[in-house]
Amino acid sequence: MSTLGLKLRELREQAGLSLRKAAMQVDIDVAVLSKMERGERKFSKELVLKLADLYKANSDQLVIDFLSEKVLYELEDEDFGLEALKVAEKQMKYKKQKNV
Amino acid sequence: MSTLGLKLRELREQAGLSLRKAAMQVDIDVAVLSKMERGERKFSKELVLKLADLYKANSDQLVIDFLSEKVLYELEDEDFGLEALKVAEKQMKYKKQKNV
DNA sequence: TTACCTTTGACAAAATAAGTCAACACTAAA
DNA sequence: TTTAGTGTTGACTTATTTTGTCAAAGGTAA
Numbered sequence A, B: 001m002s003t004l005g006l007k008l009r010e011l012r013e014q015a016g017l018s019l020r021k022a023a024m025q026v027d028i029d030v031a032v033l034s035k036m037e038r039g040e041r042k043f044s045k046e047l048v049l050k051l052a053d054l055y056k057a058n059s060d061q062l063v064i065d066f067l068s069e070k071v072l073y074e075l076e077d078e079d080f081g082l083e084a085l086k087v088a089e090k091q092m093k094y095k096k097q098k099n100v
Numbered sequence C: 001t002t003a004c005c006t007t008t009g010a011c012a013a014a015a016t017a018a019g020t021c022a023a024c025a026c027t028a029a030a
Numbered sequence D: 001t002t003t004a005g006t007g008t009t010g011a012c013t014t015a016t017t018t019t020g021t022c023a024a025a026g027g028t029a030a
Helices: A003-014 A019-025 A030-037 A045-054 A059-075 A081-098 B003-014 B019-025 B030-037 B045-054 B059-075 B081-098
Strands: none
Touching: A003 A030, A003 A045, A003 A059, A019 A030, A019 A045, A045 A059, A059 A081, A059 B059, A059 B081, A081 B059, A081 B081, B003 B030, B003 B045, B003 B059, B019 B030, B019 B045, B045 B059, B059 B081
């Protein structure tokens, strides 16, 4: 289901950390991390960064996944989701170029 | 600032409706509609549809603008916003194709 | 003045998200 | 068969965000 959750779970396991220990390190409740890894609760960007750091993983792609998931969540079941993404992309490029 | 707000304001004026009257027709407070048209508050999709109907305008592009604005709002000031959009697009296409 | 118009800010209420906790079920080692 | 570890669940509280309501202001024109 959740790409980000899966990835972070794998990274945690690769780092040899239990859910409890990882949660403690980043200062959240175990229950919450468990739910986040299984896509039952949303990550925050800050937490993603903390976890990337803890797992010694590169955070860029994780942040991209985080944002992308957030966007997809907003657009799920929308008939014009794809069109909306294209418009958003166009506007973002414009803004970037124009520095608005 | 807000494309959608501007568009809906223009449509309202073209329909010859005052803010008060339009707001009354769609059953919201004038203050709220005023703020929405100026981008100070967010539209809901339902309201966009109601307004499109009231102004006798085609709602498709308005809904696309609405969604796109929502997405851009989530991604504003994000370094990886564009990358996130691309990932989201890819996943959405995949989902659509696979019917997941 | 009167009668409209839009905008503003302050506040209350409702809805969502985030945090906390205790208990459960499972596995494996002692 | 205890003990200690694992992850999961649900109920609950608290905090934050969003939404709705209202009154008043300032503008314009008859």
